[in-house]
Amino acid sequence: xxLLLWAALTLFADPGxxxxxxxxxxxxxxVDASGVVVYVVGFSEPPPANAAxxxxxxxxxxxxxxxxxxGQTVSFPNGDPFFHxxxxxxxxxxxxxxxxxxxxxxxxxxxxxxxxxxxCNIHPEMAATILVLPNRRFARAAAEGWFRIGGVPxxxxxxxxxxxxxxxxxxxxxxxxxxxxxxxxxSLEETRVxxxxxxxxxxxxxxxxxxxx
Amino acid sequence: xxxxxxxxxxEKSRLGLYDALVRWTIALAVTFFATSAHAGRTRFGWLYDxxxxxxxxxxxxxxxxxxxxxxxxxxxxTSLWLAPVIGVTDQVELAFPIEFSFTSDxxxxxxxxxxxxxxxxxxxxxPDPVESGPFSxxxxxxxxxxxxxxxxxxxxxxxxxGLDFWRVHLVADIEGxxxxxxxxxxxxxxxxxxxxxxxxxxxxxxxxxxxSEIGLFDNPTVTWFAVGPVVSWTHGRxxxxxxxxxxxxxxxxxxxxxxAVAF
Numbered sequence: 305x306x307l308l309l310w311a312a313l314t315l316f317a318d319p320g321x322x323x324x325x326x327x328x329x330x331x332x333x334x335v336d337a338s339g340v341v342v343y344v345v346g347f348s349e350p351p352p353a354n355a356a357x358x359x360x361x362x363x364x365x366x367x368x369x370x371x372x373x374x375g376q377t378v379s380f381p382n383g384d385p386f387f388h389x390x391x392x393x394x395x396x397x398x399x400x401x402x403x404x405x406x407x408x409x410x411x412x413x414x415x416x417x418x419x420x421x422x423x424c425n426i427h428p429e430m431a432a433t434i435l436v437l438p439n440r441r442f443a444r445a446a447a448e449g450w451f452r453i454g455g456v457p458x459x460x461x462x463x464x465x466x467x468x469x470x471x472x473x474x475x476x477x478x479x480x481x482x483x484x485x486x487x488x489x490x491s492l493e494e495t496r497v498x499x500x501x502x503x504x505x506x507x508x509x510x511x512x513x514x515x516x517x
Numbered sequence: 518x519x520x521x522x523x524x525x526x527x528e529k530s531r532l533g534l535y536d537a538l539v540r541w542t543i544a545l546a547v548t549f550f551a552t553s554a555h556a557g558r559t560r561f562g563w564l565y566d567x568x569x570x571x572x573x574x575x576x577x578x579x580x581x582x583x584x585x586x587x588x589x590x591x592x593x594x595t596s597l598w599l600a601p602v603i604g605v606t607d608q609v610e611l612a613f614p615i616e617f618s619f620t621s622d623x624x625x626x627x628x629x630x631x632x633x634x635x636x637x638x639x640x641x642x643x644p645d646p647v648e649s650g651p652f653s654x655x656x657x658x659x660x661x662x663x664x665x666x667x668x669x670x671x672x673x674x675x676x677x678x679g680l681d682f683w684r685v686h687l688v689a690d691i692e693g694x695x696x697x698x699x700x701x702x703x704x705x706x707x708x709x710x711x712x713x714x715x716x717x718x719x720x721x722x723x724x725x726x727x728x729s730e731i732g733l734f735d736n737p738t739v740t741w742f743a744v745g746p747v748v749s750w751t752h753g754r755x756x757x758x759x760x761x762x763x764x765x766x767x768x769x770x771x772x773x774x775x776x777a778v779a780f
Contacts, residue, residue, distance in 0.1 A: 387573070389571075397647070399645055399647075400571050401571070401572075401607075402571030402572030402604060403572060403573035404572060404573070413648060415647060505753035505754040505779070507753055507754070
């Protein structure tokens, strides 16, 4: 009975906000925080109907960090005038989209929560991360680190800040009140530029130019 | 004062064997648990499976198969099947097989270039197991030219049904062969089979398969049935399958080795 009452209160209570700042440091230097995604964990929501997108452009994945909701679809259009092959060996979602040329788009659904590292089998410099989250309450930080997440149901949740260049995400516990704004400060340390990875066969990529005149 | 005896030749060879076993065990463990991009493309020796090469991917596929003491009087056959397999789309692949055979019976032996042709395999469900769910299906049609009978054509239609649950992959395979010769009667075969493959560790799988070749109508083809164990393994761009069915009728054994390299 109490559980039902709590559920009803949560369902019909006005949502709150979580706002704050993420400080990103590389050594002693504060750096641009626009590569950070802040998200809330502790409750689930259905995914949006529209597909998210990671575009292949100038041998890069754009964006290189994409937060989505579990069950959502991501499209991978190729905007380069040559072939790409998008694949992932992550246990959360293994896939191989094959090779496809400019103008073609392939899609993939991500049903399970977790981190999916995405690469191109042809171009080793291409790397992206898809954060498959349990709900839609996430935001990308501004360059200065400010962020605001709306529509958060009242309750005690955990807020995470994730960067591809940090060893691990940082988190803080927050209490969200109906109609209120909860402030939180997070601090991340970026320690790496890019993680080395293998191709889809588990092999080291050929060195660029080694097999060409 | 006691001297420690030098190891005898036998002990040396045992020590060598022990070292070799340890090295091989470590090497196999490292290899089996290494990451690979896709599961075993074919997890059975004699049965077709439901996976296809990704779009614009290419595999060089090789089969080596034996049919030992088939029929009466007994005939021994060893066949070699070679083909590049091209991913046309993520669900359609095209193979161009060339088939050789060595046949030996009481009258002598011979080696032939048997057949060459094209084979289309169309997976009816998504190649992504997350999207397709537990069921998968593949239809197949091969059209081949018989080198020894230049006016003839050989058609091989087939349907493969797969079911995945837990670590298990089940397959039911219904294949047919129709040979339309230049002169004479049409020869046809029905080739039903079924198999089970269990994921042991990483991409190493083991299981069993039943396979049969049944001549239809007034067909001189020997009808045979066999059942036996099968092991499959994928590592990086290579997959391989070893199968050793034991004959239930009209054959003593039908060992088979398939492997492929992806590019």
